[in-house]
Amino acid sequence: MRVLLIEDDAMIGESVRLGLRQENFAVDWVRDGEAGLAAARMPEHDIVLLDLGLPRRSGLDVLAGLRGGGSRTPVLILTARDAVSDRVAGLNAGADDYLVKPFDLQELIARIHALARRAQGRAEPLVRYGAVCLNPATRDVTLDGQPVRLSAREYALLAALLSRPGQVWSVAQLQEKLYGWDDEVGSNTVEVYVHGLRKKLGSGLIRNIRGVGYVCPRLDGAGGAGDTGDEEGRA
Ligand code: CA
Numbered sequence: 001m002r003v004l005l006i007e008d009d010a011m012i013g014e015s016v017r018l019g020l021r022q023e024n025f026a027v028d029w030v031r032d033g034e035a036g037l038a039a040a041r042m043p044e045h046d047i048v049l050l051d052l053g054l055p056r057r058s059g060l061d062v063l064a065g066l067r068g069g070g071s072r073t074p075v076l077i078l079t080a081r082d083a084v085s086d087r088v089a090g091l092n093a094g095a096d097d098y099l100v101k102p103f104d105l106q107e108l109i110a111r112i113h114a115l116a117r118r119a120q121g122r123a124e125p126l127v128r129y130g131a132v133c134l135n136p137a138t139r140d141v142t143l144d145g146q147p148v149r150l151s152a153r154e155y156a157l158l159a160a161l162l163s164r165p166g167q168v169w170s171v172a173q174l175q176e177k178l179y180g181w182d183d184e185v186g187s188n189t190v191e192v193y194v195h196g197l198r199k200k201l202g203s204g205l206i207r208n209i210r211g212v213g214y215v216c217p218r219l220d221g222a223g224g225a226g227d228t229g230d231e232e233g234r235a
Contacts (some may be wrong), residue, residue: 001026003049006033006055020108026180036054041069059077066094074096075145077099079101080101083089100110125137129162129219130219134158135161153186153188154196156178157193157197162216170213170215
């Protein structure tokens, strides 16, 4: 999951960035409203954390610009102002949730997961796909109920693919989910992580659409995936 943090307070920004990176989120951090709006308009972020009191352009302005441009990326407002009117204005301008500073990092992370669930149309905290089950809060993955150990990048790749079964992702799009601007892109490529995931979770999990990218086919058959490739054969 890739998070855009728009926050001008250095201490808060740094602690949020570090905390989220420890949870294996890719984090991009910008410190003013002007840069924030430009960054938020790019499609690669799964969620935007938005401070309201920002230099160059207020958080509410950023939000209005974002929603006015048709973006549906979930926005969580982070604000020191605990005035009810600010929160109401933020929610009315299209924010999905808010946290009043100072906030607990674990609560922020839980809210991010909740917003991601809502954006994916899930009420259930676990992501299930055939015999594979993924817990975004703990990053535990099981296959037929048995724990499977994934690297952080493998997990991030799987979570991205399973966020929208049936959607074909280009390698560039997947890479955008794995790395923030400041992250060094390792020598391992998306192809290597896909190989690892297939080895650990079954070769039929991820399809390669030649020349286009990768997809976890929809399991309800509505995606027209054709043959099912790898049958799970569960009892
Ligand atoms: Ca601020």
